[in-house]
Amino acid sequence: MPAAVRSVVQDLQRRWRRLGVPRALREAVAADVAADLHAAYLQGRPLEVVLGVTSEHFAEQVARENGWLVPWPMYGRMLTSAALGAAGAIAAGIVLVLPATLGIVAAVGWVLLWAGVDLGSQVTASGQTYWYAPIVYAIYTLFGMGFVAAVLAAVRRGLKAAVELRRTLRAGLVLLTVSAAISLPLALAIGHASDYSNAPFVVAAEFSLVLGLASVALVAPRAWALRVPS
Amino acid sequence: MLAALDQQSSHAYELTSRLAEAGLGEVSYGTVYPLITRLRRSGLLHEQSQPSPVGPARKVFSLTDAGRAALTDWLGQWKRSTSDVEAVLRSTGAWAGNPR
Numbered sequence: 001m002p003a004a005v006r007s008v009v010q011d012l013q014r015r016w017r018r019l020g021v022p023r024a025l026r027e028a029v030a031a032d033v034a035a036d037l038h039a040a041y042l043q044g045r046p047l048e049v050v051l052g053v054t055s056e057h058f059a060e061q062v063a064r065e066n067g068w069l070v071p072w073p074m075y076g077r078m079l080t081s082a083a084l085g086a087a088g089a090i091a092a093g094i095v096l097v098l099p100a101t102l103g104i105v106a107a108v109g110w111v112l113l114w115a116g117v118d119l120g121s122q123v124t125a126s127g128q129t130y131w132y133a134p135i136v137y138a139i140y141t142l143f144g145m146g147f148v149a150a151v152l153a154a155v156r157r158g159l160k161a162a163v164e165l166r167r168t169l170r171a172g173l174v175l176l177t178v179s180a181a182i183s184l185p186l187a188l189a190i191g192h193a194s195d196y197s198n199a200p201f202v203v204a205a206e207f208s209l210v211l212g213l214a215s216v217a218l219v220a221p222r223a224w225a226l227r228v229p230s
Numbered sequence: 231m232l233a234a235l236d237q238q239s240s241h242a243y244e245l246t247s248r249l250a251e252a253g254l255g256e257v258s259y260g261t262v263y264p265l266i267t268r269l270r271r272s273g274l275l276h277e278q279s280q281p282s283p284v285g286p287a288r289k290v291f292s293l294t295d296a297g298r299a300a301l302t303d304w305l306g307q308w309k310r311s312t313s314d315v316e317a318v319l320r321s322t323g324a325w326a327g328n329p330r
Contacts, residue, residue, distance in 0.1 A: 001286075031286065036243035036259060038285040050243070052258020061260070065267035 009034045015059035018161045020072030071163040085154025089147040097143045105132045164225040171221030179217035183210045232301040239292035
């Protein structure tokens, strides 16, 4: 395909993709248009003259006449964006939160010792000392909030041209928080019941539980936002 | 467009040339292709893929039975409208070029 034709067709594909048009639909029409523009190119006619309108206008007209100007759910793009946001948050957690947690716990421990608090006296019925537990839980709760914010920010970026995005994100914020409140303690319970085994089956069960509920917490608000009129 | 495709099946780009040669003036592909899409989705056009000797296979469009019926209806309306207008113009003398 000549470069001039490819450039126009890629621009059209980009605009339709931004509208959320599924790949199979836009590629069929793109091939059609490419064949016609190829014929015009072989006749030596400038493609801007052949089109007669801007590629933006042409893309919109074709989308309209094909019935593509509808609210596409874009579940695949949403979950991919969420996964990227989650991966970024986890990487930031490993690089920043973990060392910061250790540092904060150490600093608080020094302060408590200086203040004369006997850290060894914080013994529970099971015989374990957990004086730093509230600090760790607080930091991890903050990390969890940052994690949810990162996922939603990534979804917002990935679906920036989508309709009903704001309602999707608002409902997603609520459901993601609920899913985390349910899935994380359950995952911890599985870990506790298996004596924190790192057997593949146990780890897979824990990840599936958390990721599965998180995916539902993103897809359900999108479906709701598109079905229920605002 | 329906009349041109009834006369001879065409792909969208060829149709723009044929319409221009028929006297419609410069008709852009950017106008014709979306309209062809609308007619096809309305069931008035049939599309068929045809291999091309130069380049990729092209979609060729032709009228369906519904398309021919729509063309017949439209032609009938056009003839009625133009004959009514012509009658008015003749009765006022404007047709012969004798306005007041």
